[in-house]
Amino acid sequence: MAEWANWxxxxxxxxALVAKPKTEDELARIVREANEVRVTxxxxxxxxxxxxxxxxxSLSELDGATEFNADKSRVWAPAGWSLAKLTEALWxxxxxxxxxxxxxxxxxxxxxxxxxxxxxxxxxxxxxAARAFRMMLADGSIVTCSENENRDLYxxxxxxxxxxxxxxxxxxxxxxxxxxxEKLESHPLDWVAENWDEMAANNxxxxxxxxxxxxxxxxxxxxxxxxxxxxxxxxxxxxxAFRMVCDICSVAPFLTSLLQPAIVPPGVxxxxxxxxxxxxxxxxxxxxxxxxxxxxxxxGRAALREVIAWIKKRNLPVTFPFEFRTTAADNIWLSPxxxxxxxxxxxxxxxxxxxxxxxxxxxxxxxxxxxxxxWAKRHTLNRxxxxxxxxxxQRFRDVRVAHDPSGKFLNTHLxxxxxxxxx
Numbered sequence: 001m002a003e004w005a006n007w008x009x010x011x012x013x014x015x016a017l018v019a020k021p022k023t024e025d026e027l028a029r030i031v032r033e034a035n036e037v038r039v040t041x042x043x044x045x046x047x048x049x050x051x052x053x054x055x056x057x058s059l060s061e062l063d064g065a066t067e068f069n070a071d072k073s074r075v076w077a078p079a080g081w082s083l084a085k086l087t088e089a090l091w092x093x094x095x096x097x098x099x100x101x102x103x104x105x106x107x108x109x110x111x112x113x114x115x116x117x118x119x120x121x122x123x124x125x126x127x128x129a130a131r132a133f134r135m136m137l138a139d140g141s142i143v144t145c146s147e148n149e150n151r152d153l154y155x156x157x158x159x160x161x162x163x164x165x166x167x168x169x170x171x172x173x174x175x176x177x178x179x180x181x182e183k184l185e186s187h188p189l190d191w192v193a194e195n196w197d198e199m200a201a202n203n204x205x206x207x208x209x210x211x212x213x214x215x216x217x218x219x220x221x222x223x224x225x226x227x228x229x230x231x232x233x234x235x236x237x238x239x240x241a242f243r244m245v246c247d248i249c250s251v252a253p254f255l256t257s258l259l260q261p262a263i264v265p266p267g268v269x270x271x272x273x274x275x276x277x278x279x280x281x282x283x284x285x286x287x288x289x290x291x292x293x294x295x296x297x298x299x300g301r302a303a304l305r306e307v308i309a310w311i312k313k314r315n316l317p318v319t320f321p322f323e324f325r326t327t328a329a330d331n332i333w334l335s336p337x338x339x340x341x342x343x344x345x346x347x348x349x350x351x352x353x354x355x356x357x358x359x360x361x362x363x364x365x366x367x368x369x370x371x372x373x374x375w376a377k378r379h380t381l382n383r384x385x386x387x388x389x390x391x392x393x394q395r396f397r398d399v400r401v402a403h404d405p406s407g408k409f410l411n412t413h414l415x416x417x418x419x420x421x422x423x
Contacts, residue, residue, distance in 0.1 A: 004050070042107065059168065192306055214260050
């Protein structure tokens with residue numbers, strides 16, 4: 001058995017089979033014969049979504065190409081392509097994704113299936129761009145679903161954590177290719193808080209990063225502009241000094257509060273312009289563990305202030321910054337954004353440092369402010385929590401059972417949440 005690990009190294013598995021099928025026929029044979037099937041992309045899920053002792057599949061080599069509709073407003077794309085590969089191919093065809101997050105190794109299916117998102121008050125998660133799916137079910141058969149065909153299956157599949165079937169192709173909305181201007185600035189947190197509503201309303205994308213012991217935040221704004229030639233600076237930030245601080249704090253955690261204030265100095269002003277698919281993602285090389293909660297927009301800043309105050313009061317060694325973003329509401333059954341627009345607060349910890357107890361306690365703060373977690377990032381929800389937070393959870397389970405009665409696409413993490421109710 002080959003050992004598999006996720007990107008952060010915290011989730012490990014020994015699947016009976018690790019495979020990269022090249023055709024749908026090969027995929028069908030594996031799916032039919034396996035007792036348990038999970039599909040992995042880049043392993044960027046921090047929860048054990050891909051953990052299995054059955055068949056662990058990657059669709060990165062599955063046959064496929066992009067296929068556009070007449071006006072190039074939609075495209076069928078291979079579900080196993082990474083966002084990096086997909087967005088470069090789309091740019092060559094004159095189109096861009098509507099939005100992206102800040103890294104791009106994830107597969108298209110993985111990003112959509114977990115509700116991955118970028119930032120933007122008027123922009124939903126990547127799941128909201130999905131218009132149809134070509135899927136393989138537990139018996140190896142192929143089915144297509146959309147708003148007009150197999151509607152319940154489509155509604156469940158829009159954010160399904162891989163529990164309904166294996167998506168081989170996904171039709172998504174796209175836009176004519178566009179360039180983005182990125183502005184990075186450092187400001188005091190109070191200034192950002194005072195001006196946040198105005199900035200969120202007047203910028204296509206705005207977010208900030210704040211260290212719990214820092215005096216300044218990094219404010220990041222992205223807006224469409226005309227192109228200015230080739231993008232020379234490929235990454236938004238240099239991580240070398242930050243990496244050194246993390247390594248020091250991993251052996252001397254008590255230094256965290258002393259070193260952090262120097263990471264973001266006052267007066268930072270940086271600008272770059274490039275193709276959207278190159279500006280959105282950044283190369284994050286310092287490995288971390290992550291928890292993210294989606295919190296009703298009006299409660300977001302209070303939640304952030306409370307969690308930072310808790311860290312300072314306890315002098316806790318949280319080495320990474322919090323990331324604060326906006327996301328629009330949607331109507332997807334298992335989406336944490338389906339009750340209204342949210343802010344996303346991402347809490348990270350250096351992968352070499354303790355994180356479990358920190359996250360469990362911080363999670364209580366986020367939950368108290370009405371938060372619901374990003375499914376692929378650390379959380380402790382149980383079945384009762386899922387039912388309380390998601391009124392459509394049982395409807396999702398009913399669709400899942402109808403298409404996978406034996407639970408082939410579940411695993412030990414997902415079965416207690418979405419499998420048969422314990423007797």
